[in-house]
Amino acid sequence: MTMQQFVLGACAFFVAFVFEHLPMPDLLMWLQPQWVMLAITLLVLNAPRVYGLWLAVPAGLMMDTETGAYLGLHVITFSFHIFLVQLFIRRLDGFNLLQQMLMVLILALAHQLALFWVSQMMEAYPKPIDIWGPALTSALVWPWVYAITQLTIRRILS
Amino acid sequence: MLVICLLAAGLMWVDQNYTVFQSLRYVVGYVLYPAQQVALLPSTVAGWMESSTASRQQLMDENVQLRARNLVLEQKAQRLASLETENIELRELLSASEQIDDRVLVTSVTAVDPDPYSKQILINKGGEDGVFLGQPVLDAFGLLGQVVDVLPHSSRVLMIADSNHAIPVQVNRNGVRAIAAGTGALDRIELIYVPNTADIQLGDLLVSSGLGGRYPKGYPVGVVVEVEHQSGEMFARVSAVPSARLDRSRHLLLVFSQGAGQVPSDEIWRYKK
Numbered sequence: 001m002t003m004q005q006f007v008l009g010a011c012a013f014f015v016a017f018v019f020e021h022l023p024m025p026d027l028l029m030w031l032q033p034q035w036v037m038l039a040i041t042l043l044v045l046n047a048p049r050v051y052g053l054w055l056a057v058p059a060g061l062m063m064d065t066e067t068g069a070y071l072g073l074h075v076i077t078f079s080f081h082i083f084l085v086q087l088f089i090r091r092l093d094g095f096n097l098l099q100q101m102l103m104v105l106i107l108a109l110a111h112q113l114a115l116f117w118v119s120q121m122m123e124a125y126p127k128p129i130d131i132w133g134p135a136l137t138s139a140l141v142w143p144w145v146y147a148i149t150q151l152t153i154r155r156i157l158s
Numbered sequence: 159m160l161v162i163c164l165l166a167a168g169l170m171w172v173d174q175n176y177t178v179f180q181s182l183r184y185v186v187g188y189v190l191y192p193a194q195q196v197a198l199l200p201s202t203v204a205g206w207m208e209s210s211t212a213s214r215q216q217l218m219d220e221n222v223q224l225r226a227r228n229l230v231l232e233q234k235a236q237r238l239a240s241l242e243t244e245n246i247e248l249r250e251l252l253s254a255s256e257q258i259d260d261r262v263l264v265t266s267v268t269a270v271d272p273d274p275y276s277k278q279i280l281i282n283k284g285g286e287d288g289v290f291l292g293q294p295v296l297d298a299f300g301l302l303g304q305v306v307d308v309l310p311h312s313s314r315v316l317m318i319a320d321s322n323h324a325i326p327v328q329v330n331r332n333g334v335r336a337i338a339a340g341t342g343a344l345d346r347i348e349l350i351y352v353p354n355t356a357d358i359q360l361g362d363l364l365v366s367s368g369l370g371g372r373y374p375k376g377y378p379v380g381v382v383v384e385v386e387h388q389s390g391e392m393f394a395r396v397s398a399v400p401s402a403r404l405d406r407s408r409h410l411l412l413v414f415s416q417g418a419g420q421v422p423s424d425e426i427w428r429y430k431k
Contacts, residue, residue, distance in 0.1 A: 014193050021190075021197035021269060029272040053159055060166065065186040068271065068278060068307050068314045071179050072169035079162045130274070 001050050004156065009051065012039040012149070013059065020066060030130055033137040036063050037081060037111050041104065042149050044085045045092060053082050077114040084110055097143045105139035177291075180308075184285060187309030194312065198268055261414040262296075263287060267407070268312060277320035277344060279303075281410060284311045289412060292372055296411045300378035300401025301325070301366055305412070317404050318379065319344045326370050327379050330363040336396070338364060338379055344404045347380050349396035354387050358396055374415040378402075 016039035024032060040059055043051040060075030067074075084107055085092070092103055112131035173179050212220075263283060271278040283289050285308045293305040295315050303323065307314035316323055321342040327349070328335045334356050336349040352358060362382040368375030380398035387394050 014196075017190060017193035018197045021194045023198070023201060023269055024272065026270075026274075029270075030274055032272055053162055056162060061182070061186050062190055065183050065309070066190055067273070068276075070170045071173040071183060072166035075166035075169070076163050079159050079166070083159050 005047055005050050008046075008153065008156070009043055009055075012043055013062070015039070017062065017066065020063075030133040031137050032134060033141050034108055034111065034134050037078070037108060038104075038138055038142065038145055040078060040082060041085055041107065042145065044082055045089065046149075046153060048086060048089055051082075052086070053079050056082055073115070073118055076118055077111055080114045081107065081111045097146070100146065101139045101142050104142040105135055108135035108138040111135075180291075183307070184310060187284070187312070190309075191311050194268070262411040263289075263414065265295075265410050265412055267410065271314075275321075275342065277317040277323075277340065277342065277404070278306070279315050279317065281313050281315055281412075282311070283412060284309045284313050286310050288414070289313045294373045294377075294413045294415070296377060296413060297402045297407035297409070299403055299407075300380070301373060302402040302404060302407065302410060304372065315410075317344070318400055318402070319347060319404055324350070325373055325379060326367045327364040328367040329358055329382075330365045331359075332357055334358060335367055335369070336364075338398065345399055347398050347400055349382075349398065350393070352394045352396050354392070354394045356394065358382060358385055358394070360385060363401075364398055374413055 013036070016035040019033075019035040036059060040051075040055060043055065056075050056079035060073070060078045061071060063069075063074035063078070064071045088103065088107075092100060095103060109131060112135050116128065116131055169179065265281045265283040267279050268282045269280040271280070281295070289305055289308050291305060291308055295302045295304060301318060303315045303317040303320075305313045306316040317340070318325055318338065319340045319342070321340050324337050324339040326335065327338045336352050336356070336358075338347045339350050341348055349358070349364075360382055364379045364382065366373040366375055366377045366379055378401040380400045382396060382398045384397040385394060386396075
């Protein structure tokens with residue numbers, strides 16, 4: 001991993017956790033996008049050889065601490081997510097933004113579903129309907145997140 | 159992937175049953191701290207702007223109000239001193255341990271847990287300030303909850319309305335003991351396993367009983383608003399509204415009391431005897 005890639009990863013997580021921690025009104029809480037999941041997707045897409053499954057460990061531990069979940073919960077769901085992104089990486093690269101949005105929606109839904117199952121196994125009882133809100137908003141913000149980060153990365157590298 | 163998942167599952171199991179990874183969470187808390195502070199910057203700046211741009215007239219009005227309030231409180235405090243002395247004397251008569259004023263630490267709410275099913279909040283005091291797991295948290299009106307997660311500069315508080323929470327209480331009027339469990343709704347707690355014959359009425363004030371050793375004794379928990387006796391049922395259905403303003407309070411108090419967080423060793427000795 002080069003210094004640039006390390007800084008890029010650290011910045012992506014910093015921004016993602018800032019957004020994750022932003023105070024939101026009660027009514028909109030269930031619509032909060034999965035910022036950390038989007039950051040992971042971007043990093044894996046940009047440098048798949050550097051950012052692999054290992055990324056799930058630090059990101060998952062930080063997310064567990066942020067949300068007060070049992071340590072390891074998000075490590076499992078993020079590793080599942082990274083596995084899926086790596087599986088579809090070539091298709092994602094070739095897609096236009098609308099197709100990418102649909103793909104992100106599917107990936108976010110899969111991530112939410114994994115979170116839902118693991119939470120149920122840990123005797124927490126979330127409602128199945130709640131997996132849709134964050135997945136939909138994550139797909140909606142994806143084009144902006146993708147465009148901004150691609151521009152930034154190009155500017156840094158040029 | 160399988161190896162990471164298995165390791166993570168093991169980590170979850172250990173974290174659920176033991177507290178050995180509390181230090182790991184503490185260290186990760188240091189890493190997250192800068193991002194959390196940046197996220198809270200807009201509200202901090204807005205609060206600072208609001209307080210620094212208050213007009214002279216507003217400040218004068220507030221000053222008058224505070225003076226009046228101060229007078230009322232001073233008068234109450236005078237009565238409190240005599241009541242406290244009387245209380246200590248009565249306790250001495252009963253050979254009970256004397257109740258010393260609890261030490262408190264003022265803290266502010268920095269965030270609310272986005273999970274709609276979990277009634278948790280984040281406060282701006284953590285391990286560096288002496289906060290400990292299980293520490294009781296109050297607002298100006300009553301018991302609010304307890305600390306369930308301690309990070310270096312912040313802590314997570316589980317409120318009494320969370321459906322995973324229960325607190326031993328007693329009716330202030332007659333001392334009837336019960337357990338107040340959270341319902342998941344911020345404006346309602348329920349007394350569980352209350353016999354149909356128990357003397358609990360509408361408007362009764364519930365205070366913490368101190369049993370269990372986690373919460374200090376005598377703080378208001380809620381006011382009974384519904385008592386339903388169902389024929390054929392063993393227990394009555396009793397609901398109460400929490401005294402603490404769970405959805406509005408911004409400034410809270412962390413209690414460092416002798417009875418809170420742990421059962422005092424002299425009390426254990428007394429039971430053994």
